[in-house]
Amino acid sequence: MVLQPIGRGGTPLADEAYRRISEAMLAGDLPPGSRLVMDALAERLEISRTPVRDALRRLEREGLVEPTGRKGYTVREIATTDLEHLYESRIAVEAFSARRVAELGEPAIHIVEQTIEDAVKSGAQTAAETYHQNRMIHRSVVEAAANPILTEMFDSIWDRAKALQIFEQFHKLAADAGELLTEHYELTDAMRVAPDHAYEVMHQHIIVGYKAHKDG
Template identity: 30%
Template sequence: MDSHHSVIKKHDPRPLAIQVHERISSDIIDGNFPPGSSLVQEQVAALYGVSRTPVRDALTQVAQEGLATLVPGQGYVVNDLTDKDVRDVYEVRYTLEALAARQACGKHSPAQLIRLRAMIDEFETLDPSDAQALFLMGSQFHAALIEPCPNDYLRSTLAAMWAHPIQRRITMTYRQGPHHQAKLADDHRRILEALKTNDPETIVEVLRYCHDPADERSGPGA
């Protein structure tokens, strides 16, 4: 545990357990708590300048989300991000997004189509080495893509998936650089053109490999 961590801000009005959970999740995602790190309640509490109670609650939630595992005699240990984790998240997200995209296709207003194009243009101006910014803009595009989907539960489920800590952690393993950025921009432009021609089959096919972990993941096993 190093100087990259900081104490919880006292002026934040949200419940302390929520703040601590957010901080622990972010520190795991950002690599400040690397895989195999032990998250001992007392040490984490001291690190963030809080009591043990919100830390205990936050660690329980972190474990439920799959970021850490409770190991007897060792406390919580940060999990590694496996290829199976990546494949499982992608499989569920693609299946749900394909369903939502089919339901949304043909229902976008001219203003929504203009907004989608503006998102792609902005995406191309981002720093190609900034994985977080690329992912944020990409996820916003995908949310706008399914915005006309009439199934509220389907849209909220997909929003929760994009915001899930495991999904956010996957973004930190994305290959970064101009090629990655150009590939995603091209995928998004193909989706937009298919929307304009009411072609759900092309949209679903592009979604099959857009943000595909087999293509985007870096490191061993990529």
Template identity: 40%
Template sequence: MPSIFKQAPDIQPRLAEDVYDQILSAIIDGQFAPGERLIQEKIATQINISRTPVREALLRLEQEGILELSGRKGFVIRQLSDNEVTELYGVREAIEGYAAFIVAGHRNPEKLAAIQAAVEAEYELSDRNLESEFRCNRHIHRTIVEQADNPVLLDFFDSIWGRSVSLWLFAATRTNPSQTDPDVHRQLLKVLQTGSPEEARTAMAGHVRDGLSQHHKNP
């Protein structure tokens, strides 16, 4: 197949990180067909690097639940069952709801401004599609968790949303063009700015549950 990766220079710091980003972007862009194997030798040849950083990147994606082993040296994109989706959303409710509780309790102007900037960026998307909306949505939610200043929450968030890439890919093959309403995040921001911590937790939990309901509406 034609190369879908950029060649890497001979010397580059954080090479495995760059390879990881390229592979993840290719997955999100839909460059791999369902069930298509990702072979480290082929990817290494396309990027013009050794197999070691490619292997590291593929193993990281496997650890995050995005890929799974297929054969001795290949990986495929992992598909989530409906039960796994429900479990992941339940954990998201707990993590992101608690983060919203903390943020609303502190009501720090700088932290709220960071969240507002992430929310407003959603309105400035020039090319609104599944990929751009997924990235923007993830950025908004991660910013909220980040502003809670709890590294453990952020680690859990990153782990869950890594697995959510698989969910997004699965959903992207089954739904019509995205109908995300940016006003939903503005409403959530308003609760973080003016509501009580418990109101913020409830609003975030409800927002996450709405996402699960949307998934179930698109079987």
């Protein structure tokens, strides 16, 4: 993926610049250590410097880039603490939601199960496709918990460019996308056993992902 000029659509230019730059990081076109010069980015995206500056400042707040010089930034290496904080946040939101879905019972569990079935049938093969389907499954758990604030928190965690990069890197380690998606049936099985069991299974599921990425 390369940075393409931004058309004049309905999305605010700063948001679109943020999306383009973060996706370039995700694709590996802007790996850690890459220099990001504001004027050069504005020229490539064919927009003014102001939205590029705003996008870079947002990435800086998220800890994905760091300022180097008056008009430039550098893509940061992802630290172990970044990984820990993201996975801890996921546990707080997603494990709680899994327990809540179990408490709500079969109608809520069915929502999650249907999402898993759709993901498995999608035939995801690439890392990006697997990442997307995995996210949809986990989001369905939070949505089925019927607490919109939890859903907002989920999106806040997963939408961060840092999270996208971390989770995408993890899924590049997965040899079998189908197996990665199918294993989520263990979660709905646990939901039908007991709320606390659902919590523990989701907690362990996230921990396995964390360890695989950390050790990989």
